[in-house]
Amino acid sequence: MSTARVVLAFVAVSVALALQVSVFPYVAWQGVVPNLVLLVVVGAALVRGAQFAMVLGFAAGVLLDLAPPADHVAGRWALAFVVVGYVAGRVAADLKPTPTTVLGTVAASSFLGTSLFALSGLVLRDPALAVPDLLQVVVLSVAWDLVLTPFVLPLVMAMFHRIEPERAT
Template sequence: MRVNRMLLSTVLVVVSLVIQVSVLSRLHLPGATPDLVLLVVLGLAMVYGHVGGAFIGFGAGLLADLAPPADHAAGRYALVLCVIGYLAGLVKPESGQVRTATGPMAVVVGAAIGSTLLYAGVGALVGDTAARHVGLGSLLFTATLYDLLLAPFVVPAVMALARRVENDPLGETSGGGSKAGGVSTGWLTAGSSMRIGSQRGGGLRGSALRSGGGLRGGGLRGKTAKSKVARAGRIKGVKRL
C-alpha cells in the first residue's frame, strides 16, 4: 500500500472510531450500535480492492478491540473486519466508478449481517454467549437498519476521498517526467543525426577538395575542373540545407 492510502485510511478509521465510541455508543439505541467503522472499511475496500480492504479491516478491527470500553478478547473484531474487508474488496468495480447505489447498499446489508454473525460465532468459540442473551435476530435487524441509515452519508464520501487520493497529482508529475525523458531522447537522436549528416558533408567536402585539387593540377583540363568544382559546390549546398 502506498503512503497516501495508509494516511487516509488511518485518519478515517481513527475519526470514525472516536465518533462511534464517544457519540454513537452513548445514544443507547435498542439492539446493536451503529457501526461507523464498518462503513468506513467498506468504502475503502470498494476502492482499494480485496488486499487493501483486508489490511484496512484488520487494522481498524484491532483499534476497535483495544479502544475503551472494550469488553472482549483482543483480535476478535480484527478478524471479523479483515474477512469483511477482503470480501467487500472483491466487488470493486473494474472502472473504479460506481454507477448506481444498488451495489454498495447490497454490500452494506451483507456486511452488516455477516459481521454480526461472524462476531457472534467467534464469541461462541471463545466462550462469550452475550449474543444469546440479547437475541441474535434483534441484533441482525437493528445492525442492518442502522448501517443502512448511515451508509448514504458515509460510504459515498469515503469512496470519493479514496478516489481523489488515488488520482494524486504526484503520479501525474512522475508520468510527465517520463514524457520529458522521451523528449530529451528525441533531442539526442536528432543531435546524433545532425552530427552524422555533418560528418557526411565533411567527407563530401574533403573529397570535392581533393578532386578539385587534382583537376587544377592539370593545365589542359582547366574548364572541366571548374565545372566539377561548381557541381561539388551545389552538392555541398544541398547537404547543408
C-alpha cells in the same frame, strides 16, 4: 502502498472509531450503535479492492477490539473486518458500484461482520447472550449501517478515490 493512502486510512478509521465509541452510544438503539468503522472498511474495499481493505480491516478491527469500553476477547472484530474487506473488495471487482450494489454490499458486509463477531463470541463463550438476542443485534446493526450509508460511504469513497484516482478500482 503510498504514504498518503496509509495516512488517509488511519485518519478515516480514527475519526470513525472516535465517533463510534464516544458519540454514538448516546443514540444507541436497544444497545446497538452504528458500526462506522465497518463502513470505512467497506468504502475502502469498494474503491481500493480486497487486498487493501483486508489490511485496513485488520488494523481497524484491532483498534476497535482494544478501544474502551471493549468487553470481549481481542481479535474478534479484526477477524470480522478482514473477511468483510475481502468480500466487499471482491464484490467491487465483479460489479459496477451503483447505489443499489453499494447498499447491497453494505447490508451483506454488515450482516457478515456482525454475524462473525457474534459467532466467534459464541465459540469463545465470550458474551453471555442467547442466540435470539444475537440475532436481534445483527438485524439492528444492519439497519443502523444501512441508515448511515448515504451519509458516510460517499465521503469515504470520495476520499479514497481522490488520493490516487488512477489506481481506484
